[in-house]
Amino acid sequence: MNTQEYISSGIVESYVLGLVNDQERAEFERMCAAHSEVRAAREAFEISLERETLANAVAPPKHLRSKILGEIEIEKENNRDSFINRKGVTDNQEEIEKMPVIKMSRWGRYIAAASIVLLVASTALNFYFFNQYKSVTAKYEDVVAQNAAYAQNEKDYQNTINKLSNPAMAIIKMAGDSVPSSPSPSSMATVYWDTRTKDVFLLINNMPEVSAEMQYQLWAIVDGVPVDAGVFDVAKGIVTMKNIPRAQAFAITLEKRGGSPTPQGKMYVLGKV
């Protein structure tokens, strides 16, 4: 098989998509290293696959971003600590083994004693200044965090307005009188569903107050199966719910606080997309 036949045999696509066995993988990597045409064919398919999947991207739920970036931050901190600890332990052991015994003169002993006193004093000062520094830093960080929280609120608010006014937003009115056995036929809530990003927002128009151990839960009905779209409390304004890629209807049921994996309680309102 010549290089051209090898390239068009489907091996390039199998390799990129991860459908080769170990032997085929090793052979392909050898061919890539030896023939620039094979490498070029691989890159070309990689780029078209990347373009295709990017064009079909589905925005993940908003909360995942901060969760994942937060995890990374923790991981980074942990790695740094364990690195320092390991290093500290080994250095000490070596020093203990190597330490020689030195005889000192009388003056030498005074100087050594004085230097220890100075060292203790300077350590105490260091400790004091370090604590000062820490408390100022902590206050500063509080202010920065607060500021960021305000900025985030402002941005969220602006985002909500932009989202709601966007032409791709589907508006689904859910009414109590669409549900024959609704405990509250006059209830109403509205789903704003961004058909492009699949983000779901909920406006509570009129829902009865419930006891503290209960919570409302929004469901997306996907091919007849209710999919959890998040729980909410009766509050003013717009609530961001879970991202829903596809649905034919939305409904709200009353569940135990925290929600249920499948609806257990009575349905209050329902609206078709």
Next chain:
Amino acid sequence: MDKHLGTTITYNEQELVSLLRDRDNRAFAYLYDNYSGALYGIILQILDNTELSNDVLQEVFINIWRKIESYDPSKGRLYTWMLNIARNASIDTLRSKSFQNSQKNQSFPENVDGLSVGVSQPNIDNIGLKKTLEKLKGEQRVLIDLAYFKGYTHEEIADIEGIPLGTVKTRIRTALQQLRNILK
């Protein structure tokens, strides 16, 4: 993101890899902002379950962060490497016990059975790569679906479909050649 604030940064792939190896948070956030949607799309297509897909996406990005040292640019682009991590993690989940159980629990509640909103199983065959696959011939599509989206080996597919291993290999290769032309 944040175009109006003038904070848009773009990296080329080499810069991005070297910043990620230096454990640069901003580069990682950039990676997330630009690629999480594409990877989430693939994960959703394999799992068809939002809850589990969220968990897998998180696992995938943490693995990207942890394993960036093992990414070898001579073997492919960064995105291909990430896509394979996402696919492998999704298929591991697909085959896990907890996934099998969660499928059983998707019951049909009494409160909604009066609705005329369709009764077929949930499927997302009409989005993404799966939609592209629609353009393949029937038998080829089935094989690619089993191999890529269900993660079966060629041997397992030969068993499932009751056809010789050699035929499975040839058909998958032919399907992939077609796929390349479709994506071009």
